Amino acid sequence: MKYEAVIGLEIHVQLKTKSKMFSSAPYEYGKSPNTLTDAVVLGLPGTLPVLNYEAIEKCAQLGLMLGCSIAKVCKWDRKNYFYPDSPKNYQLTQNEEPLCLGGSVEIEMPGSSRNIEGEHRWVQLNRIHLEEDPGKLTHTAFDSLIDFNRAGVPLAEIVTEPDLFSSEEAVAFLNALRNLIIYAGISDCDMEKGQMRCDANVSLRLKGSDALGTRTEMKNLNSISNVKSAIEYEIKRQAKVLDSGESVVQETRRWDATKNASYSLRSKEEAHDYRYFPDPDLLPVEMDRDRVEVLKEELPERPFDRQRRYQKEFSLPYTITSVLCANRELSDFFESTLGLFDAPKAIANYITNDLLRELSAHSKEGDSALNITDTKMKPELLAELVEVVESGLISKQIAKEVFTEMFLNGKSPKSIIEEKGLSQSNDSGEIEALCLEAIASNPKAVSQFLDGNTKAINALKGPVMKATKGKANPAMLDELLQKLIQKGQ
Amino acid sequence: MPKDQSIDINYVADLARLKLSDEEKETMSNQLNDILGHFEQLNAVDVSGIEPMAHALKVHNVWREGDEAGPVFSPSVVNQLAPESRDNQVVVPKVVE
Amino acid sequence: MSDLYQLEISQLQKGFADKSFTSVELMRSVIERTESVEGRINAFIDRDIESALQQAEAADERRSKGQSLGPLDGIPVGIKDILAVKDQPLRCASKMLDSYISPYDATCIENLKNSGAIIWGRLNMDEFAMGSSTENSAYGVTANPWNLDCIPGGSSGGSAASVAAGETIVSIGTDTGGSIRQPAALCGVVGMKPTYGLISRYGLVAFASSLDQVGPFSRTVKDSALLLESLVSHDPKDSTSLKREKESYSQVLDSPLRKLTLGIPKEFFSEGLDPEVKEIVTSAIEWYRTQGHSIVEISLPHSELCVPVYYIIATAEASSNLARFDGVRYSHRSKEAENMLELFSNSRGEGFGAEVKRRIMLGTYVLSSGYYDAYYLRAQKVRSLIRGDFEQAFDQVDAILTPTTPTPAFNRGEKSDDPLSMYLSDIFTISVNLAGLPALSVPVGFTKNQLPVGMQVIGRAFGEADILGIAHAFERSHSYYQMRPSL
Numbered sequence A: 001m002k003y004e005a006v007i008g009l010e011i012h013v014q015l016k017t018k019s020k021m022f023s024s025a026p027y028e029y030g031k032s033p034n035t036l037t038d039a040v041v042l043g044l045p046g047t048l049p050v051l052n053y054e055a056i057e058k059c060a061q062l063g064l065m066l067g068c069s070i071a072k073v074c075k076w077d078r079k080n081y082f083y084p085d086s087p088k089n090y091q092l093t094q095n096e097e098p099l100c101l102g103g104s105v106e107i108e109m110p111g112s113s114r115n116i117e118g119e120h121r122w123v124q125l126n127r128i129h130l131e132e133d134p135g136k137l138t139h140t141a142f143d144s145l146i147d148f149n150r151a152g153v154p155l156a157e158i159v160t161e162p163d164l165f166s167s168e169e170a171v172a173f174l175n176a177l178r179n180l181i182i183y184a185g186i187s188d189c190d191m192e193k194g195q196m197r198c199d200a201n202v203s204l205r206l207k208g209s210d211a212l213g214t215r216t217e218m219k220n221l222n223s224i225s226n227v228k229s230a231i232e233y234e235i236k237r238q239a240k241v242l243d244s245g246e247s248v249v250q251e252t253r254r255w256d257a258t259k260n261a262s263y264s265l266r267s268k269e270e271a272h273d274y275r276y277f278p279d280p281d282l283l284p285v286e287m288d289r290d291r292v293e294v295l296k297e298e299l300p301e302r303p304f305d306r307q308r309r310y311q312k313e314f315s316l317p318y319t320i321t322s323v324l325c326a327n328r329e330l331s332d333f334f335e336s337t338l339g340l341f342d343a344p345k346a347i348a349n350y351i352t353n354d355l356l357r358e359l360s361a362h363s364k365e366g367d368s369a370l371n372i373t374d375t376k377m378k379p380e381l382l383a384e385l386v387e388v389v390e391s392g393l394i395s396k397q398i399a400k401e402v403f404t405e406m407f408l409n410g411k412s413p414k415s416i417i418e419e420k421g422l423s424q425s426n427d428s429g430e431i432e433a434l435c436l437e438a439i440a441s442n443p444k445a446v447s448q449f450l451d452g453n454t455k456a457i458n459a460l461k462g463p464v465m466k467a468t469k470g471k472a473n474p475a476m477l478d479e480l481l482q483k484l485i486q487k488g489q
Numbered sequence B: 001m002p003k004d005q006s007i008d009i010n011y012v013a014d015l016a017r018l019k020l021s022d023e024e025k026e027t028m029s030n031q032l033n034d035i036l037g038h039f040e041q042l043n044a045v046d047v048s049g050i051e052p053m054a055h056a057l058k059v060h061n062v063w064r065e066g067d068e069a070g071p072v073f074s075p076s077v078v079n080q081l082a083p084e085s086r087d088n089q090v091v092v093p094k095v096v097e
Numbered sequence C: 001m002s003d004l005y006q007l008e009i010s011q012l013q014k015g016f017a018d019k020s021f022t023s024v025e026l027m028r029s030v031i032e033r034t035e036s037v038e039g040r041i042n043a044f045i046d047r048d049i050e051s052a053l054q055q056a057e058a059a060d061e062r063r064s065k066g067q068s069l070g071p072l073d074g075i076p077v078g079i080k081d082i083l084a085v086k087d088q089p090l091r092c093a094s095k096m097l098d099s100y101i102s103p104y105d106a107t108c109i110e111n112l113k114n115s116g117a118i119i120w121g122r123l124n125m126d127e128f129a130m131g132s133s134t135e136n137s138a139y140g141v142t143a144n145p146w147n148l149d150c151i152p153g154g155s156s157g158g159s160a161a162s163v164a165a166g167e168t169i170v171s172i173g174t175d176t177g178g179s180i181r182q183p184a185a186l187c188g189v190v191g192m193k194p195t196y197g198l199i200s201r202y203g204l205v206a207f208a209s210s211l212d213q214v215g216p217f218s219r220t221v222k223d224s225a226l227l228l229e230s231l232v233s234h235d236p237k238d239s240t241s242l243k244r245e246k247e248s249y250s251q252v253l254d255s256p257l258r259k260l261t262l263g264i265p266k267e268f269f270s271e272g273l274d275p276e277v278k279e280i281v282t283s284a285i286e287w288y289r290t291q292g293h294s295i296v297e298i299s300l301p302h303s304e305l306c307v308p309v310y311y312i313i314a315t316a317e318a319s320s321n322l323a324r325f326d327g328v329r330y331s332h333r334s335k336e337a338e339n340m341l342e343l344f345s346n347s348r349g350e351g352f353g354a355e356v357k358r359r360i361m362l363g364t365y366v367l368s369s370g371y372y373d374a375y376y377l378r379a380q381k382v383r384s385l386i387r388g389d390f391e392q393a394f395d396q397v398d399a400i401l402t403p404t405t406p407t408p409a410f411n412r413g414e415k416s417d418d419p420l421s422m423y424l425s426d427i428f429t430i431s432v433n434l435a436g437l438p439a440l441s442v443p444v445g446f447t448k449n450q451l452p453v454g455m456q457v458i459g460r461a462f463g464e465a466d467i468l469g470i471a472h473a474f475e476r477s478h479s480y481y482q483m484r485p486s487l
């Protein structure tokens, strides 16, 4: 293709607060319609907004996590437009002075295979501002219904520079951003629940050109894969328009995921004259610099930084760290376990294999993967399991069985081993008898062994393991068999 | 402000979502242009270096104490107030997106 | 007994204490008076007589148990139709809210209820408080009790007229650009706009948020002071409500007024001021000189810019504040709406009256793309200059005395087709709102035609006690407060 795509994203993120941004009404996803409103949320005559300071802190934290500078003063503007889901027909937002300016997000492009690290790059942000969420419209065949539960929920709107150049980069960006926000505990970013919503601005230019082409804005991209498809669709569409010698019309387009196509929202293309002005009901907030410093210090490690540290400090391979760090819960679990028993590789393996396997096995169909916190699994349990394996109390084989049991019941590995009698039998008297029996019943293997074929001893081990149901310590068994064969000579 | 400015009554009425009759538009245009003419005396004032005053108070940092959930309305409040409602939701003509 | 409606609060409280009469008897007297004059005045949009009597009964019961809630307990307070009272209509004198019942109480109403006041009726006003004559009401015009052909002023015309006509003891109104002081002056009663932030705006249907304040109307200064004490509170539901130590404004009035420096702004006594009003106010100022106060001429150089600045800022804020009246959640919904755009435009076109539409148009225009800097931003800057004028003046003086209005009450219909001349009638009152200062209007005389004239006393921010004291001193040395319109 002779064109290069230039993409900018606007991402709305619902901040995880207990109450709404300008009233104390609570918010929770999935509650029945209009059960989470009050006089302020409904914009009843005479009501006034009062700020939820927690929303400002959460947004500042987000800004710091993304390397933004934090404004000295947090101010509020009214954005005036009529829409049935907007209770006051103006949205309280930040136009003139956003709370967070600049910033950037580190992204990783897909590598040539899953096991190979891809290229990293920093994507520049323009700003992050705070605003209130409107209500939610549902359309029937003949009318529309409004639920104001969501109205007034604090949103952070993250605006990137036009600094993304392909749908893959947009996807990498959204994944990285999502992970950063989840790491910082600012939002759960569940796109299905509307906790993260994305609009994409796309324009094309001839490769090598610096000028920006006419852009269009895609709306209703409610999953990362929608974002990808919509951008790809739009790149193709614009290329076709340009190839035919026509010019792209600046417009808003709505993505229809079922038709895998977007269509123009010309009806909404009337004058965007929002008549912004400072909200007279809310007073400016001076951002306490000391408090901002504290927030900065409290920030968690960024996921890519954590991944690099794991590779360096624990010599863990990329394949493991990329799985571990793609999920804060997993990597936190890793670190807690590591704090109890120092065996990074073994712990990382249990988490990325056994734990992930159990989590997905026990997730309900259609649900996103189960969280560790929803299970009985604890770092103490995994640390103990790794410890008993390393000390030779049970084999790795038995450990898998113990893991499953522990995951389901939250019982300690030692008590499971005890209850089920799973410990490797170190009773040399009993094993010696079994070994002698094996030697006596397989003279062929004995003579092969004596002839220098060391592997022949495995034929003797088998029946002993079988008789002990695998509890015999394999290393000890090996040593004992050799001793008895030599002795028999 | 621009001299000889006359108000684009249709554009403004559209923005304000106000249906006006032709007669209303006519009278209002004249009255508003009159009033805007009176506003022109503001042009004579030197406002360089003057901070705009958005609030009557020179007060900052007012917010609600604590992020705690407060009381909510029963959906019946919405139903009672709304001109039309169904399934505890406000009904409006189909919104075309 | 039947003249109880004429008394002031201290007399009523004494009568309650002496068991000379009860709240129920007072309320009956007020109701009876209202029945006899309301046909001519039309001060009320709604009256709930049953509820008023019940509240009076409850007050009597408290008093009999020795649990009186204070000086307002059992006193009827009329409420401007712009303040939310739980389970009562809140129409803002507009068709737009014809069937709206408020599900909550305004904070100032809650405060009145906690003082035992009887919440008495819904008082007429200009629609959404936009107007200076109470002619812009969807529920009929209110007459000036001193001359039924004259307007009572506005927008709180019902609040002023009801007090002047004896249809309530006291009332409350709201003042965005003079809407308490101007009707108080034209109806010959006391009306006060407190410092911005002193009384919560929660439950006051916003006209211009950075200018609106609730305030008292009464026949005497002391009654306004008592009412003010009850209205003031710090309200966490209003970010612009200030945390301040409670003051006892009424007690201050019992001690003699200290010697003050009173400023007379020359800009308020120039052309356009009615000669009779000028003479009456000037002689009131002279009285203060004879009482040993020093009178100094001052200048508020940006005064003439107040009207444009005010009408830009107030209409801009109003255009946004009134956007919520859209036919969706609670207000009037047009029956002629096929789609959402028509629902918005038709509902608003049908629901709002002419003046409200005019101001919404003006406010929308001054904020619209390309005009914001020239109008709104510039007006905000000039607003800073206006506040600066007052700050300088108050370095020099303790209070400022001016006429409240340029003319006495004018005839109904006289200005209703000329909005600009109507806007100019607010010229003396709006600068106070722009600066956020307290001011009151007190009757200082009558014209030859028996129309009352008011003097405005402007104070420093939170100087309510000072201006009440200044007005009280004049009131008690003159007999204007005892004058009653013949109805």
Ligand SMILES: [Mg+2]
Binding pocket: A010, A157
């Ligand atoms: Mg946006």
Ligand SMILES: [Zn+2]
Binding pocket: A012, A131, A157
């Ligand atoms: Zn937004």
